[in-house]
Amino acid sequence: NALRQTIESWHVSDFHISAARGAKEAIGEYEHLSASGDNLQQVARNLFENHPATYQKILDAMRDSVPGVSEITTQDTVDGRLVLQFGNGIFKDPFIDRFVSDGTLKMFAYLVLLHDPKPHPFLCVEEPENQLYPRLLPGLAEEFRDYAARGGQVMVSTHSPDFLNATEVEEVFWLEKGENGFSRVCRAQNDEQIVDYMSDGDKMGYLWKQGLFGKADPQ
Structure with a gap:
């Protein structure tokens, strides 16, 4: 219930x-x-x-x-x-x-x-x-x-x-289309490069536009 x-x-x-x-x-x-x-x-x-x-x-x-x-x-x-x-x-x-x-x-x-x-x-x-x-x-x-x-x-x-x-690095996830029709959930916090950039003062939106979100490329 x-x-x-x-x-x-x-x-x-x-x-x-x-x-x-x-x-x-x-x-x-x-x-x-x-x-x-x-x-x-x-x-x-x-x-x-x-x-x-x-x-x-x-x-x-x-x-x-x-x-x-x-x-x-x-x-x-x-x-x-x-x-x-x-x-x-x-x-x-x-x-x-x-x-x-x-x-x-x-x-x-x-x-x-x-x-x-x-x-x-x-x-x-x-x-x-x-x-x-x-x-x-x-x-x-x-x-x-x-x-x-x-x-x-x-x-x-x-x-x-x-x-x-x-947003903060621990708050962001993205989806990537995989094989056989399935999608994979990716977490920004698990990407060491993104975490390092954010630690240096970068922002999530800029990193996404630079193509750092794997297959979730805005281009």
């Missing part, structure tokens, strides 16, 4: 901007962000109303990551739906999520996911670098690391050297 509950608590994030953007029904799943992010508004409202300290951490991280963002709130529409509003210190009225950038919305969604009051024991994220400015990736990598430090396990797939540059 414990094993079943653990597996049922795994979460695979395949966030879609189109699914998360726009007005949503006010009633729905609000405790955990869905795989596509289509209940972002409900989850944000739940955090704001029931977990204010957690929501403040999310808001502080957004202010540090995205210039101009001062407040993020939810608003009921006249037809009983729910929209996200992004406040900017320059303008009097906030912008609804339909008018904010894909990267802003996606960064907020990841922070909501990673600050879940009841975190998933195993979290998988597919290519988080999509739609995000490269300078946001080191901070996002640190958020993933903090999530793991709080007790969850995180697996992130990426093709971004900028994201890899924010």
Whole structure:
């Protein structure tokens, strides 16, 4: 039973901007962000109303990551739906999520996911670098690391050297296609050359671009 509950608590994030953007029904799943992010508004409202300290951490991280963002709130529409509003210190009225950038919305969604009051024991994220400015990736990598430090396990797939540059040698694995249709999992920590380069101050993304990840050559 414990094993079943653990597996049922795994979460695979395949966030879609189109699914998360726009007005949503006010009633729905609000405790955990869905795989596509289509209940972002409900989850944000739940955090704001029931977990204010957690929501403040999310808001502080957004202010540090995205210039101009001062407040993020939810608003009921006249037809009983729910929209996200992004406040900017320059303008009097906030912008609804339909008018904010894909990267802003996606960064907020990841922070909501990673600050879940009841975190998933195993979290998988597919290519988080999509739609995000490269300078946001080191901070996002640190958020993933903090999530793991709080007790969850995180697996992130990426093709971004900028994201890899924010990782440590013991955190990186890659896959190599083998014979007979099987793939081999390789660990960066087991490669003495990579370990030596990292000890000298190099970064994982640069080493990958230089072709040091075996058959996982970016060229």
